[in-house]
Amino acid sequence: MEAGLRGPTNLFGHPTDEQLIELDQALSQWDTDFNKAPVTKIAFGHFPMSFSAFTESGKSIKDVFLKHSLAAYLCGHLHTRFGKNLKRYYHRTVQEPSLSEHYYQFNMHQGYAIQSNKENCSEEAAHIEEFWEWEMGDWRKSRSMRILAVDDGYVSYTDIDFRLGSKSIIILPTFPIDSRFMQRSFASRDFKCHIMGASTFDTVRTLVFSKYEIVSVSVKIYDSRPGTLEVVFDSEMKRVDSNETRGHMYLVPWNWKAFEDPSPNRYWLQIEVMDITGDTSVSQLRPFSVNGFSTRVSWTWKEFFVMGIQWASVYHPALWCILSLVFSLLLVPQVSAVVFKDHFTYKYLCPKGNQQTLLKYLVGGFVWLFVELARVVLIWFLLLAYVIYLVVLPWLFGHPITEDGNLTYMTYKGWILKRPNSGSEVVHAGTPDVMVIVLPHFCFVLLPTIVILAAMAAERTAYREHYLSRSGKKKDDYHEKSRKQIEHEIFWNGRWIRKFLCLLCLVVLWKHWKHCRALVKAYAMNPLLHSPVYFFYIPALILFAIYKTSSI
Template identity: 50%
Template sequence: MSTGLRGPTNLFGHPTDQLLKDLDSELSQWDSQSEKPVTKISFGHFPLSFSAPSSSGRTLKDVFLKHSISAYLCGHLHSRFGKNLKRHHQLSNHFLSPQKFFQFNVHQNSFESTVNCSSESPPQEFWEWEIGDWRKSRAVRVLAIDRGHVSYVDLDFKSGAEQAIILPTFPLDSRFMQTSSCHHNYECHSVDSSSYETIRALVFSVSPVESVVARVYDSRYGSLVLVIETHMTKHAGENFRGNLYVAPWNYKAFEDTSPNRFWLQIESNDIMGRSTLTELRPFSINGRSFRLSWSWKEFYVMGCQWASLYYPLLWSALCFMFSFLLLPKALLVFQKNMYTYKNFIANKGIVNGVLWILQEVCRVHILWFGWIGYLFYLILFPWFIGQVFTEGANMVYMTYMGWAVETSNGKGKFEFVGSPDILVLVLPHILFVVLPAILVTGALTAERAIYRERVLAFSGKKKDDLDLNSRRPLKNGSHSSTTSNPHLGKRRIRKLLCVFCLAICWKHFMNCRALVKAYDMNPVLHLLGYGLSIPLLLAYAVSETRSAR
């Protein structure tokens, strides 16, 4: 698409089949031009959790796994959701794997201690690392490749410029840089042992460096105990950018089943007497990964595959609401008055209580048909009309499938664009406006049933005295009895439910206001059905349940 979509329905990246083909070709060309494995790193704007599949169903993840790139560097989130916006991807052969929808921590698979060295093909995997932006966060990432291992350090310039930058390149951080291939290479001796024999770090300093010291700590007994403190020497060579410092060590002494037993820290001192320390980072010389959990916000943006989740969430919510309305109606038709407040009091239980509340909604026919009609409207008809493109003044309509745009060849055919981006409009409306509104109307009708029984009990009348078919309010004795009793007249639960109705209407109004501003809508012409249905149904529910009748 040559013209972009306006926000907020521009949340996802949409790679085309041609782009994926070109990317596949670019990554493949190095395989035939080099005898040794080539370290491949890809850059992109959108995280994979916010990248939609192409029209053929292929994804960026498929291409990256095919070539087992080392890392995919992305942005888009601006580090606003946490510092651990990193994710390890690994090929899964399970067709119905839940990882197509969720990944609950930074690492995709559990660690496998046994290694099959007879397998010729290495594991298909890669790291995804989100990068903080410079404009708002003043964040910079320095990345290095050391004998096929990719490592990085993030710098925060909000706290001031760094006098020295230290980037340890080996051993790797077992939290964010270790891969299962590291464990495979170590156990199967498929990598030259010389790559393990030194601690290595790049040092960039404003002033000349006087000394660099590497320290290794053992956390086996619950506290950090210094086990190695060694001076690092500058490596002489012309093929290095910056200053590479190395220190020999007995790496076999640090083999351990725990990925976070040993911790590394490097200190640099310059001729001005200024000292710079790296953060303590765990490492595992035999390639075991330290399983790190996300916070809820990090999981929300990195662990959820929203493109895959959109339709399951949408149809699950719609099916729940249809069941909420249709099941009790069917029971009411075939087993009339089976579930009432009196029955619930006589046989208390969750099922009886839920079905009683649901059937109270069905007894208010206009309200019930209104909700059924509105749900079908959301499925079958356009929600609203707006100017969705950043250029031009064409007005198009939106459904739950996307924005309907006329195809290039015309002839009255339409294609839907902006999916799954529209989930930012569809799911909040379904889950936080429509569903709460239906539940509140159910609660209002149930409260009216309780109130009616209390009025009847207080007035001493039988249920048959209340003419349900006349649709007339209680008069004379009943009304005076109701008003004379202060406990019957207050109806605190109803007042609370009315406050909920106002809150739902306010949220809906703010959503509509944002849509009008975002897509240059006329509220009367372009937003009428979508905008007024919820307030009208809630107003009718409040009006219909105001008295015991």
């Protein structure tokens, strides 16, 4: 295995075409006929799908998982830092997916197959390309453990948080399964066509792990239709004696047809266990659907940010949108200043109280900010030169693999590395991982700098107009002004807008310094030697702009 890049440009998993072929072959060996018994396939990996890059030929690991219709893909990387519902259901639809689906998915179950009333029970329709992605908590920080069970093709799990203390009893219901996070499309077909046979549905089953001898295990099913949870099924469960695992299987027959319902979350299941010491434990309430329907669950914004967005696909469109915005803010006002010379001035845009044209003045005032920046030619030219530098030239030099490795450079396309055993051929490594450097610099450093410097240029022009308008007044006129006019004079004479803009400059510089310090530590680089432009251009430009706009 080749050495990977050092952080922070190690955000994505980078499968190769060879690895996908090997994965496909490994999963294909279970497609042979094992007495026609279906094989439940589960894969384990580190990176979630949202942080998995494409191969050089444009293939994705998701396509391999869909081809083999995995039951689940368990991954890490994010763990539970962004939420508890870092789960996502994938399904290959018959129709061509929309353009937006290549970039984001708002709902955890978006793309879930809609089952028709007339289910196709033929063998040709048996293969449904789908799988669940379940992010796991980590043991080192979260002290979290997951127990997974496969029961006649149905995969279920329970998470245990040891930060709340050790547990003497662990309960894992295996059927019926949770309709929120475990239901797959085949369950609906199984319900209507009885592929698994009636025995799969005839009993409620659960695994129980206990430190002490179990005295009783009972199951309760609640009906949420009345608006409150009402017990509709309460029964003791019996232990299966032939079990050889460390846990014990308990089951109880039930009339599963009585729980048929089009609502996937009407009925809720809970298991209660008591051991010989009198300690009682109950499982979490979970909805179920014997019809095989899925309960839709929405992400929080943080969960959507890390699970719903396909960052490998988003990086380049986002980058070019930001670059288009930056060039527009610099070039369009310059053209406007030349073509509409008399229209974008302080006096022309100063509102005269006409409410019908207020929107016009607001839009014109926003454009005027950048027109004033364009009139400060030297600052405008330095900003444009820096943007061109970021697009054309290297951002920084460093050691992206090891401190003793070769010194190389990074552009917005990635780190330039020589391909092993290929002579002088180079590759852009770390794409789209470099987005953690590129996009924050554009969004939180460059764009705010352009806006703040434009506001400084506009403030200088407005203050000059104010100063010139008052310079011809008599001194006695000052005592004849109203209190409101006096406060207005004090506000302008103190140039409080400029002071506030200088404070914003400090915020931008602090953000830039924090980012640069992280890069120095990450890639063993010397700012003066390896990246003087990236590190010092923006601070020097801000200081020069503050000096340039200080006088009128």
